Amino acid sequence: DQQVKQNSPSLSVQEGRISILNCDYTNSMFDYFLWYKKYPAEGPTFLISISSIKDKNEDGRFTVFLNKSAKHLSLHIVPSQPGDSAVYFCAAMDTGRRALTFGSGTRLQVQP
Amino acid sequence: GAVVSQHPSWVICKSGTSVKIECRSLDFQATTMFWYRQFPKQSLMLMATSNEGSKATYEQGVEKDKFLINHASLTLSTLTVTSAHPEDSSFYICSAIEDTRGEKLFFGSGTQLSVL
Numbered sequence: 082d083q084q085v086k087q088n089s090p091s092l093s094v095q096e097g098r099i100s101i102l103n104c105d106y107t108n109s110m111f112d113y114f115l116w117y118k119k120y121p122a123e124g125p126t127f128l129i130s131i132s133s134i135k136d137k138n139e140d141g142r143f144t145v146f147l148n149k150s151a152k153h154l155s156l157h158i159v160p161s162q163p164g165d166s167a168v169y170f171c172a173a174m175d176t177g178r179r180a181l182t183f184g185s186g187t188r189l190q191v192q193p
Numbered sequence: 194g195a196v197v198s199q200h201p202s203w204v205i206c207k208s209g210t211s212v213k214i215e216c217r218s219l220d221f222q223a224t225t226m227f228w229y230r231q232f233p234k235q236s237l238m239l240m241a242t243s244n245e246g247s248k249a250t251y252e253q254g255v256e257k258d259k260f261l262i263n264h265a266s267l268t269l270s271t272l273t274v275t276s277a278h279p280e281d282s283s284f285y286i287c288s289a290i291e292d293t294r295g296e297k298l299f300f301g302s303g304t305q306l307s308v309l
Contacts, residue, residue, distance in 0.1 A: 115298075124199070124286050124300035125237070170236065180227055181288075181298060185236040 084108045085173050087184035095192050100158040102187050104171030111173035116156045118167045161191045197289050199301025207309055214272045214304045216287030222267035223289035231284040243270040277308040
């Protein structure tokens with residue numbers, strides 16, 4: 082039972098354009114959400130997070146949107162850069178338990 | 194940001210041997226650490242929650258006798274894969290919560306285990 086789903090395994094975007102990565106979850110106990118970037122054979126790197134009391138959080142080129150009623154969140158990267166090419170994982174947390182549940186990841190390729 | 198050091202980054206071993214992976218929080222204390230496993234092209238799956246000074250909590254389907262976790266101090270957790278078999282070959286990642294920095298998890302760089 083996949084509680085966190087990233088339905089797009091890959092995404093290709095032109096440099097300078099917006100990248101939108103989507104994530105859906107099913108567990109209503111999740112109240113904190115995070116996005117991680119990962120390169121092969123390396124640990125994930127934290128990008129941005131959002132609490133369930135907010136619907137938007139922005140940090141530089143990265144913005145995360147949360148739609149609680151739809152149990153959906155998205156990561157927007159604008160403008161996209163070739164260095165953003167990596168696998169992006171959406172993760173959700175039930176802060177009472179403090180362990181993350183990860184989505185399956187979306188491979189982003191930013192074309193120069 | 195906070196640093197979590199994981200060692201070794203790569204290990205190849207023979208079937209039947211045991212392998213120990215260390216996870217250290219370098220500049221903060223972590224009462225709770227997590228161990229994840231990732232198979233190729235799959236997501237990270239939580240294996241167990243490691244609590245300093247007490248027994249680890251294992252996720253369903255994870256053999257506690259095979260994956261021994263020890264969290265003897267506030268800065269070190271170890272995962273020992275006992276009697277490793279080829280199906281244990283995977284990428285293992287630890288993470289730690291810095292208790293005063295909210296809910297961000299900091300990840301180690303991972304350990305690629307290959308069992309021949």
